[in-house]
């Protein structure tokens with residue numbers, strides 16, 4: 001089963017292909033802000049995906065529009081509530097409100 005690693009805590013969680021990245025993070029972390037509960041409206045679930053980015057689902061229009069409104073977005077940015085996991089291990093850095101929302 002593929003593995004999620006969270007920086008900088010180095011917490012990990014296994015996940016099944018097709019799972020939502022946000023759910024895998026919550027399985028590994030006690031708390032991670034996700035204010036709009038996955039509607040791509042708040043941006044609080046902003047993460048950098050350092051490894052395994054290409055195995056995630058493609059960015060759709062609603063996610064792209066929200067990312068455009070967040071300060072500090074880069075090529076590794078995803079909204080955890082919108083990204084579906086693939087078959088590869090993934091490493092993420094949790095940003096959320098630290099990223100200038």
Ligand code: FES
Nearest residue numbers: 036038040043081
């Ligand atoms: S939880 Fe609000 S954008 Fe992801």
